[in-house]
Amino acid sequence: MFKKITMIKTQKRPGRYNIYLDGKYAFALNEDVLIQFHLTKGMELDEEAIVQLKQADQVAQAKSRAIDYLSRQLRSEREVRIFLQTFELKATDEQAIIAKLKELNLLNDLNYAQSYVRTQARLSDKGPKYLQQKLLQKGIAPALITQALMEFAPADQIVNGSKLAEKLARRYQKDPFRIQMQKIKRGLYQKGYDNDIIATVIDQLNLTQDDDAEYEHLVAYVGKQQNKLARLAPADRAFKLKQLLYRHGFARDAIDRFFAENNDY
Numbered sequence: 001m002f003k004k005i006t007m008i009k010t011q012k013r014p015g016r017y018n019i020y021l022d023g024k025y026a027f028a029l030n031e032d033v034l035i036q037f038h039l040t041k042g043m044e045l046d047e048e049a050i051v052q053l054k055q056a057d058q059v060a061q062a063k064s065r066a067i068d069y070l071s072r073q074l075r076s077e078r079e080v081r082i083f084l085q086t087f088e089l090k091a092t093d094e095q096a097i098i099a100k101l102k103e104l105n106l107l108n109d110l111n112y113a114q115s116y117v118r119t120q121a122r123l124s125d126k127g128p129k130y131l132q133q134k135l136l137q138k139g140i141a142p143a144l145i146t147q148a149l150m151e152f153a154p155a156d157q158i159v160n161g162s163k164l165a166e167k168l169a170r171r172y173q174k175d176p177f178r179i180q181m182q183k184i185k186r187g188l189y190q191k192g193y194d195n196d197i198i199a200t201v202i203d204q205l206n207l208t209q210d211d212d213a214e215y216e217h218l219v220a221y222v223g224k225q226q227n228k229l230a231r232l233a234p235a236d237r238a239f240k241l242k243q244l245l246y247r248h249g250f251a252r253d254a255i256d257r258f259f260a261e262n263n264d265y
Contacts, residue, residue: 003050004022004042004043066083077107117135130191168183209251
C-alpha cells in the first residue's frame with residue numbers, strides 16, 4: 001500500500017524535517033536522508049521504503065551525534081565505537097560512519113595519540129610507559145603509540161622526572177636515606193619512567209646522606225617503639241631493636257652510634 005508525501009516541514013531543530021503522509025504527520029528525517037533519497041512533495045512510499053528511510057535516519061542521527069561527540073575533544077576510534085553502540089546500528093552502518101569520520105579527518109588515532117602524549121608531557125608527571133598503557137586502553141594500535149611517544153623527547157622526560165623526584169624526596173625526607181632513595185626510584189618507575197631515565201634523574205637529583213639527620217630520625221623512631229620494646233625481656237630488647245632498625249632501613253653507622261650512646265639496650 002502506497003502513501004503520498006503531502007508535506008515536508010522544517011523543524012525548529014536545524015537539519016530536521018517532519019514528513020507528512022496522506023495529510024498526517026508520519027515521522028521525522030535528517031536533512032542528509034532527505035537529500036539522499038531525493039524526497040519531494042507528491043512522492044509515493046510503500047512500507048518497505050518507509051522502513052528504509054527510518055533506518056537511514058537512525059544512521060544519519062548517529063553520525064550527527066558522533067560528529068558532535070568529536071567536536072568537544074579528540075577521541076580514539078574505540079571510544080567512538082563504544083559511543084555508537086548506544087544506537088544499536090548494524091555493523092555495516094557503524095563501519096560506514098567510522099569511515100566517513102575518518103574521511104572528514106575527524107577521527108584519526110595517530111593524531112589523537114600524539115595530542116594525548118603532548119598534553120600529558122606538558123601538564124602531568126607521567127612517564128612514557130604510563131602513557132603507553134593508557135593509550136592501549138583507549139584502543140590505539142602499538143605501532144601508532146610508538147610513533148606518538150616520539151613527541152615526548154628524553155630531555156623532556158628528564159625534566160618531568162626530576163620535578164617528580166624532587167617532590168618525592170621532600171615527601172620521604174624523614175625516612176632513612178636508603179629507604180628514601182628506594183621510594184623515589186619506585187615512584188618514578190610507577191609513573192612510567194624507564195631505568196635509564198630514572199638513573200639520570202637520580203644522578204642529577206644529587207641527594208647525599210646527612211648522617212646527623214639520619215641519626216635524629218633513628219632516635220625518633222626508637223622513641224615510637226618504646227611501648228613495644230617494654231613488653232620484651234631486657235635481654236631481648238637490644239636484639240629486637242636492631243632487627244627493627246635494620247628492617248626499617250637505617251644505616252649501620254647510625255645504628256652502631258645509637259647503641260654506643262645508649263647503654264640501656
